[in-house]
Amino acid sequence: MINNKIEIADAIQSLNSQANHRVEGADLDGATIDWLNGTTPISKADIKTEMERLQVEHDAQEYARKRKAAYPDVYDYMDGIVKNDQAQIDKYIADSQAVKARYKKG
DSSP: OBTTBOOHHHHHHHHOTTOOEEEEOSSTTTOEEEEOTTOOOOOHHHHHHHHHHHHHHHHHTHHHHHHHHHSOOHHHHHHHHHTTOHHHHHHHHHHHHHHHHHSOOO
């Protein structure tokens, strides 16, 4: 995946994780796909459908990727527990909830 765009190879691997292939070109319509070592060919229509499905799935998880990058370090929470520092624990929870509010699901 480049620039959050599903590639032909991503779809092929999703449809057949054992597929042995070589792809030349990034645009499916103009790409040449060589099926190697007896791999059963997958139609471009099926690859296109899978690329679209994977892209929708990927896009739907954008909030989760943003949350993951923004959440405070869990070390801060654990440190607060070990030190029995309720203010530190509460800060971690508040910071985490702020991230969830900023990057809502769906």
